[in-house]
Amino acid sequence: MASQEIVVDARGHRCPVPTLRLRKALEAAPAGSRVRLLADDPMARIDVPHFAAEVGAEILAREELDGGFSFLVAKP
Secondary structure, eight states: OOOOEEEEEOTTOOTTHHHHHHHHHHHHSOTTOEEEEEEOOTTHHHHHHHHHHHHTOEEEEEEEETTEEEEEEEOO
């Protein structure tokens, strides 16, 4: 059964807020969940992969959209 995607919209916020919101969503989600983070701070491009590596989460997809970014992260 596919797990439901949790969307965290952190557009309009500067780092570290997007990463902190991603952390909070991952902590609250059950194992195997997928969290999509939407951010428009250019630092998210660097901060999110570092954070994911730090906590053992996997970035399944990363795309740039209309001046922002979308990261699909799987909780281990």
